[in-house]
Amino acid sequence: MGIYGAINSAVSGLTAQATALENISGNVANSQTTGYKRLDTTFSDLVAGGGANQFQQVSGTTFATSRATNTVQGDITSVDVDTYMAINGEGYFVVTKAADVVDGSTTFAEETYYTRGGDFERDQEGYLINAAGYYLQGFPLDPITGNPVGDNPTVVLVDNQPLPASATTTVEYQANLPRVPQTNDYDGSIASALLDSGVTASADIPVADELAFLDSSISGGSITIYNDNGTAMNVEVRYAKIANADVGPPVVLDTWGMYINTDGDATNSWWHVGDADFTSSGALNSLTAGSIGAVNGTGDGFDIASLVIDGSTATNVEVTFSGGDLTQYSDPDGTASSVSLDQDGYPAGELTSVTVDEAGRVIANYSNSQRRAVYEIPLATFEAEQYLQRVDGAAFASTTSSGAADLSGGGQILSKKLELSNADIADEFSKLIITQQAYSANSKVVTSADEMLDDALNMVR
Structure with a gap:
């Protein structure tokens, strides 16, 4: 091939180095792009014609191809945005693009894309969209079981719809009542620790007897519960000791009456819930x-079919002492100790924020302190991710060579984190010097x- 072959080889080298330069420039330009995967350059030779043995052959031309670095993870940095995410390990977020806006609502394209760019933020409609314009997809979670619904992810939407109120159905109650309650009437004698004799035991407390009742009973704690429409009702509990075993036969057990305030009833100031006997x-x-x-x-508890407090009514509330949570052990202070009340109701709440937990679930947070997991974020993995097709916005599309996406695996989703570009400027500059x-x-x-060639032509002349 001679001189012409040398020129041909050199020209192929120029073309190949130009390809390398193009990849380097693109990597440098995207060194700050979230989730960007750099493209390296691989050079391959093309053997020139010649003999069957290497000593009869000459060096041929070269060509350059791009080499994907999808499996090379970028550095992960902490951020202050609750909906930003990074993937530690393999996998891609499943995303799509907007297609159109119909009647003020966004519609979406049928194509599915995959990205490591986790800078998602909630837009005015409630969708999670990243800086490149891709909308996050996930599996909706059943509000009852918390399990994913369906096999295909849908666009994540957390709208501003209020969370409806939930009526209190159970109050878990724990307390230890003293053997001798030190009421206002207590003067050191056993009899003075009991409910005032002028107050009828095991019955509702009339308004006229309230002062005598308060002086001869002790506080049992308080809690706020909610009825069907979310109205808050303050439940205040008091206990009055009705009988003491130390008095002697025929009394064989200590007996306490449990009462709940009426807070404004014209006839009775305290409702009688029931009596508890202790060994x-x-x-x-x-x-x-x-x-x-x-x-x-x-x-192990009381069922209250209808509880009226300050004109509001709660129905079907259970006060439970399960697990031996109501006891009567000696207490030197003569007060109810270890008091704990917990209930399962809440008022209606407005959406206050959207976060992502470490399990990769989208969480809706409400003004009533309730949290709801609404979506599970899947991670897509591929048998041959180096054959994914690059698309705009640091994203990829699957190909026949990459295989279909598998949504059952992947690495760990890290909340309030971002994966940076895996292109390092110092490395790219080193490549640039060599390429130049x-x-x-x-x-x-x-x-x-x-x-x-000029010398050869001059020989002819």
């Missing part, structure tokens, strides 16, 4: 129904070959 060891022995309470089916020198060397070969 000499301080364990709950039995419960007896009061005017508003019925002993529940398990015998190789390009200059190839151009020198062309120049030298041209001079040699």
